[in-house]
Amino acid sequence: MxxxxxxxxxxxxxxxxxxxxxxxxxxxxxxxxxxxxxxPSGCGKSTLLNIIGGLLAGDSGSVQLNxxxxxxxxxxxxxKIRRHGVGWIFQDFHLVEHLSALDNVALALGLSGASDSxxxxxxxxxxxxxxxxxxxxxxxxxxxxxxxxxxxIARAVAGRRPLxxxxxxxxxxxSRSGEGILELFHDLCxxxxxxxxxxxVTHDPVLASKADRMLLLRDGVTAASDIxxxxxxxxxxxxxxxxxxEEE
Numbered sequence: 001m002x003x004x005x006x007x008x009x010x011x012x013x014x015x016x017x018x019x020x021x022x023x024x025x026x027x028x029x030x031x032x033x034x035x036x037x038x039x040p041s042g043c044g045k046s047t048l049l050n051i052i053g054g055l056l057a058g059d060s061g062s063v064q065l066n067x068x069x070x071x072x073x074x075x076x077x078x079x080k081i082r083r084h085g086v087g088w089i090f091q092d093f094h095l096v097e098h099l100s101a102l103d104n105v106a107l108a109l110g111l112s113g114a115s116d117s118x119x120x121x122x123x124x125x126x127x128x129x130x131x132x133x134x135x136x137x138x139x140x141x142x143x144x145x146x147x148x149x150x151x152x153i154a155r156a157v158a159g160r161r162p163l164x165x166x167x168x169x170x171x172x173x174x175s176r177s178g179e180g181i182l183e184l185f186h187d188l189c190x191x192x193x194x195x196x197x198x199x200x201v202t203h204d205p206v207l208a209s210k211a212d213r214m215l216l217l218r219d220g221v222t223a224a225s226d227i228x229x230x231x232x233x234x235x236x237x238x239x240x241x242x243x244x245x246e247e248e
Contacts, residue, residue, distance in 0.1 A: 002162055002197050003029040003052070008061035008071055010047055021047050023220030025061070031162065032195035034185050036208035038225065039217035045201045048217065049165050052199070053086045054078030065163060083112055087156035087164045091171035093148045095140045101127055102136040105155045112159065126158035127151070130184055146177030153184065157196070164188075166200040170207060182207050 008025040011018055021044040029035055039045050050056035052063055055075055063071035068081050095104050105123035106116075114122065127136055130150040140148055149169060156164050166185070170178030185198050189212070202208050216225035 001028050002031045002033075002066065003027075003199075004062075004064040005048075005052065005071070006062045006064070008048070008051065008058050008063065010044070010051065010056075010058045020220060022051075022058070025217075025220075025222055027215060027222050029163070029197050029199060031197055032189050032191075034189045034198045034200065034212045036211035036214045037199060037201045037217060037222075038203070038205075038208055038214065043217050044220065045217055046167065049167055049199070049201060052163075053088060053165050054081040083159075085161055085163060087159050087161040089149075089153055089156050089164055089166040089169045091168040093140070093152045093172075095148060095151060097140050100137045100139055101132060101143070101151045101154075104140075104151055105158050108155050109158055122158045122160075123154070126154040129157060129188075130154045144177070145173050146180055149173060149177070149181055150184065153181070153188075157188065162196055164196060164198045166198055168201055168203070170202065170204060175206075178204065178207060182210055186210075 005025050005027045008022055009020070010022040011020040013019050025048060037045055037048070047056065051058045051071060052065075054070060054073075055078075057074055058071045061071050062069060065081065065085050068085050070078055070081060096107065099107065102120065102123050105126055106119040109119035109122055110116065124133075124136060127133060127150075130153050132147060132150050132154065135143065135147060138147075140151070143151065149172075153164075153169075170181050173181065185200065188196050189198055200207075200211065208214055214225045215222045
């Protein structure tokens with residue numbers, strides 16, 4: 001098992017104003033698995049991702065990612081986890097506008113200690129892997145929204161971390177570009193030679209339904225979910241109708 005979260009708890013505030021956000025999270029993610037995490041706004045999805053990503057300390061419980069065991073550790077002690085264990089993909093692309101796609105990816109590698117030659121080689125490899133091998137020299141203004149997100153994904157992939165945390169990665173994209181990103185996630189997770197795992201937060205029921213597995217975060221705990229329990233019968237009818245239209 002790549003990631004094991006055991007009885008993770010986190011609250012904010014003190015006394016009567018104390019708010020328990022995570023009340024005992026238990027989840028596991030296997031290598032090469034794409035998992036969608038859903039839940040209502042304010043339920044703690046970002047809090048959970050921040051703890052798994054080593055950016056926030058939980059109050060109790062544990063997070064085991066390969067050889068890294070943390071969860072309640074101060075984020076200052078999680079540098080190796082952020083550098084070698086977990087990569088991030090955000091809704092906003094966070095690209096440097098005057099740098100090419102290649103330089104945007106290589107910059108992050110250089111900051112992690114890679115030499116210029118290694119950074120450029122790994123950046124080109126990652127961009128080719130996400131389908132942008134012919135866009136290495138393009139700056140963000142010359143790329144579509146979906147292509148910009150692919151540069152951001154390449155930046156995360158180039159770090160060669162086993163787990164990627166994707167926080168609403170399609171939130172700024174149209175539906176077609178969003179579906180393209182999900183197809184890319186599937187390719188990355190199911191690569192027989194170099195698979196990674198992705199935990200994706202999304203509010204899009206169509207995309208979530210296409211993940212390998214769905215989890216629902218509600219009332220401070222997670223549970224295995226399906227599209228019906230998360231959104232009800234109406235969304236099932238909507239998805240079925242969309243699929244029928246595509247077949248026509």
